[in-house]
Amino acid sequence: MWTRSFLWAGVLSSVVAAALTVGVLWLSLLAVEQVGAGSVQWVTTLLRYWMIPGIPGASVYALCWHRVVFRKRDYSVRNTWRLIFVSYLVAMIVGAIATLIFLVLVGWGPMPPGASPWQWLLMMLMGFGFLILIVYLPAAGTLLLIPYLLAAGPVAFLQRGLLLRMFGSGRPTAGAGPLAAPPMPGRPPSRDRARFRRSDIVSAAAAASRRPSLGRPRI
Numbered sequence: 001m002w003t004r005s006f007l008w009a010g011v012l013s014s015v016v017a018a019a020l021t022v023g024v025l026w027l028s029l030l031a032v033e034q035v036g037a038g039s040v041q042w043v044t045t046l047l048r049y050w051m052i053p054g055i056p057g058a059s060v061y062a063l064c065w066h067r068v069v070f071r072k073r074d075y076s077v078r079n080t081w082r083l084i085f086v087s088y089l090v091a092m093i094v095g096a097i098a099t100l101i102f103l104v105l106v107g108w109g110p111m112p113p114g115a116s117p118w119q120w121l122l123m124m125l126m127g128f129g130f131l132i133l134i135v136y137l138p139a140a141g142t143l144l145l146i147p148y149l150l151a152a153g154p155v156a157f158l159q160r161g162l163l164l165r166m167f168g169s170g171r172p173t174a175g176a177g178p179l180a181a182p183p184m185p186g187r188p189p190s191r192d193r194a195r196f197r198r199s200d201i202v203s204a205a206a207a208a209s210r211r212p213s214l215g216r217p218r219i
Contacts, residue, residue: 024155029051053098084156
């Protein structure tokens with residue numbers, strides 16, 4: 001199962017899955033925003049704008065799939081849930097970095113008297129970074145978690161089901177590397193070969209012990 005064809009199929013399907021997840025999440029929040037009123041409408045509008053910086057993080061979902069699933073050679077249900085949460089964490093980190101860059105570019109203005117450009121940049125990075133750590137990451141990470149799971153969960157398990165139907169079982173595989181070639185026809189695996197060698201030695205020793213002794217020839 002863990003062949004180069006499976007790797008390429010997984011990477012390409014991960015790109016499609018990431019795009020589908022972003023689209024489903026965005027449209028779902030937009031629909032709730034249009035239907036809801038009051039605080040519900042305000043929160044969904046805020047969530048839609050908060051998920052914009054995390055969209056570039058969805059582009060690394062294929063990398064997360066490679067590291068979590070393919071490198072570990074484990075496509076179990078538990079590892080699929082791990083993939084979902086790891087990709088969410090990566091998207092939040094990328095979103096925080098994108099938000100920080102955006103705030104620095106927008107907030108760049110006249111420098112304080114006596115401050116160098118590098119000092120002014122460092123002050124802005126520290127100030128906006130502190131706001132992102134105490135406001136954006138906790139609030140956006142908590143409020144977007146449930147909508148993300150509702151959108152990404154079915155897509156991830158749909159991808160898993162299609163890949164397993166095409167390439168076989170997704171149980172953990174021990175011993176061989178991720179691109180290990182299958183054993184050649186008529187040649188047993190390494191453990192079986194070692195077992196066969198031991199059995200051959202034991203059989204040869206037993207046959208030698210049963211062989212009658214000829215003794216030394218007389219001169």
